[in-house]
Amino acid sequence: MEVIGVLSFAVAGVVDARKQRFDAVGTFVVAFATAFGGGTVRDVLLDRRPFYWVEHEGYVILIFAMSIGASVVFRVVSRVASERTMLVADAIGLGLFAVTGTSLALVAQMPAFVAVMMGIISSVFGGVVRDVLCNEMPMILRDRVPYATCAFAGCWVYLGLTWLDAQQEAALLAGALTTTATRLVSVWRGWRLPG
Amino acid sequence: MEVIGVLSFAVAGVVDARKQRFDAVGTFVVAFATAFGGGTVRDVLLDRRPFYWVEHEGYVILIFAMSIGASVVFRVVSRVASERTMLVADAIGLGLFAVTGTSLALVAQMPAFVAVMMGIISSVFGGVVRDVLCNEMPMILRDRVPYATCAFAGCWVYLGLTWLDAQQEAALLAGALTTTATRLVSVWRGWRLPG
Amino acid sequence: MEVIGVLSFAVAGVVDARKQRFDAVGTFVVAFATAFGGGTVRDVLLDRRPFYWVEHEGYVILIFAMSIGASVVFRVVSRVASERTMLVADAIGLGLFAVTGTSLALVAQMPAFVAVMMGIISSVFGGVVRDVLCNEMPMILRDRVPYATCAFAGCWVYLGLTWLDAQQEAALLAGALTTTATRLVSVWRGWRLPG
Secondary structure, three states: OHHHHHHHHHHHHHHHHHHOOOOHHHHHHHHHHHHHHHHHHHHHHHOOOOOHHHHOHHHHHHHHHHHHOHHHHHHHHHHHOOHHHHHHHHHHHHHHHHHHHHHHHHHOOOOHHHHHHHHHHHHHHHHHHHHHHOOOOOHHHHOOOOOHHHHHHHHHHHHHHHHOOOOHHHHHHHHHHHHHHHHHHHHHOOOOOOO | OHHHHHHHHHHHHHHHHHHOOOOHHHHHHHHHHHHHHHHHHHHHHHOOOOOHHHHOHHHHHHHHHHHHOHHHHHHHHHHHOOHHHHHHHHHHHHHHHHHHHHHHHHHOOOOHHHHHHHHHHHHHHHHHHHHHHOOOOOHHHHOOOOOHHHHHHHHHHHHHHHHOOOOHHHHHHHHHHHHHHHHHHHHHOOOOOOO | OHHHHHHHHHHHHHHHHHHOOOOHHHHHHHHHHHHHHHHHHHHHHHOOOOOHHHHOHHHHHHHHHHHHOHHHHHHHHHHHOOHHHHHHHHHHHHHHHHHHHHHHHHHOOOOHHHHHHHHHHHHHHHHHHHHHHOOOOOHHHHOOOOOHHHHHHHHHHHHHHHHOOOOHHHHHHHHHHHHHHHHHHHHHOOOOOOO
16 A cells, blocks of 8 residues: 555656656656655654665666656656646655654654644645755745645544554544545535634 | 733744735744744754643643734734834743753753854744745845844853853853844944945 | 865855845855755655764854854855866766765665655755755756756766775765766756656
C-alpha cells in the first residue's frame, strides 16, 4: 500500500513540474520533494533513520527515470488518468501517509496530539516543501478546501481505534479510509472551511 | 518565563494569520511555526530531543484551540492589547529565546560564537520559517530595524557574565533584559542599521 | 581545498546580498546559508554531528566580519575578481562539495544512488536555501544551464573510480575536476538542458 502512496505523490509531482516546464533536474527535485518531503521532515523530527528512500533506493531511481522521461510520463498520465483519477490517487496517498505517520510517532512514544501532528506532517508536508521550493504559497494555507483537516480526522479515527484495542491493521485501514473518503467527499461537495 | 515567550509568539502568529484571512488550518500552521519554529530548528541543529512542544503537549493543544477560535482571539487581542503591547510581548519573547538558546548550546559544548548563533536562531527563526511559509521575504532580511542584532547583543552579555562566573540566573536575566531593552529602544528611537 | 569551496561560496553570498542592499544581518544570513546550507542539510540527513561550521568556528567569524564590512568586500571583489573569476570559484566549490558529500555518504553506508544525491545536495542546496530565504525560485529549478547535472556527473566519476579500487585522493580529484570542467564548459558553450 505504501507503494501506491509514494507513486501517486511522485507522479503528481512530475505532472506539476511538467506544467511549469522545468527541465529534468527541476522535475526530479519537485517529484522527490512531493513524494518524500513529508516523510523526511517527520523522520528528522522523530530522529528516525534510515529514511524510507534510503532503504528503498529503487524509488529514487524510478523517480529519476520518470524525470528524465517526464514528457513521456506526462503524455501517458494525461491520456490514461483524468484529473479525477489523479485526485483519487492523491487522496489515497494522503490517507496512507497520515495513518503511517501517526503510528510511527506512537512507536516513538509521542503523546497523542503530537502523534496526530506527525501524521499530518507526513501527509501534507511533501506538498508544502514543493510549494516553498516553487516559490508559491503552500496550498494548505491558501486554499480552504479541506486537506490537512481530512488527515486530522483520519488520524484521530486511527488513534481512537487503537485506544479501543482494535487490531492494528483494521485501525490503520479505517483511519486511511476516513481521510480518503472525507477528502473526496469534500472536493465533490465543494466544502470550504470557514475563515 | 518561557511560557510568556511561547505565548506571546503564538498570539502574534494568530494575529498575523488572521490579517491574511487564513482558515483554522493555516492559522495553526502559522502560529505553530512562529512559536516553535526557532526552537525546533535549534534543537535539530543541536540534535536535542524531545522538542519543547513534544514535552509540553499542552501548548500545542492551546495553539490549536486558539486557531479554531482565531476570530475570537483576534477580537480580544485587538481590544485588550495595543500594537505597543504586542511589540513589548514580542521583545520579551525575543530576549528569553535568545538567552535560553545560547545556554542550551553551551550545555551542548558549542564554541562561543556558535552558541550565540544558536541563540539568535532560537529567537528569530520562528519568524523566518513563518515568512518563508507565507511566501514573503523574511523580516530580518527585508527590514533594517534592529532585531537579530538585539538578540546578538543580549547573547554576548549573557556569555560575558557566564565567563565572569556570574550566577546563571542573573546572567540569563541580564542577557534577556539587554535584548528586550535594545529592541524596544531601537523601535522607539527609529534606529536603522546601515546597509 | 575545502577552504576554497567554503570561501568562494561565502564571498558569492556576500556579493549577492550586497546587490540586494541587505544590512549586515541579512548579508550574514545569506552568506552563511550559501556557504554552509548544503553541507548542513546533508549532515542533518546523514545524522552527522558536529557540523563543519561548529568544528571550524573561524569560518563563521570570518563570514561575520565580511558581513560587517560587506561594502568593502564588495568593492574589493568587484575590482579584483571579474564575473569570470567568480564563476570559476563557484565551479570549484561545486566540484569539491559534490565529491566530499558523496564520499561522506559512502562512509555512512548509503547505497550508491543515494550517495550521489547527498553529493548533489551538499553542493547545490546552499544556493537553494539562499534563494528560498530571498523569496526567489531556486536557480536549479528556474535555469536550464547545467549545474546540478555537472555535480551528478562528477559524483558518478568519483563512485566509478572508487569501485575500480582507485586511490581515494585520485578518485576525489577526478570527480571534482569532472564537475568543475563540465560546469565551465557548459557555461562557455551556452549548453541548455532540454525541458
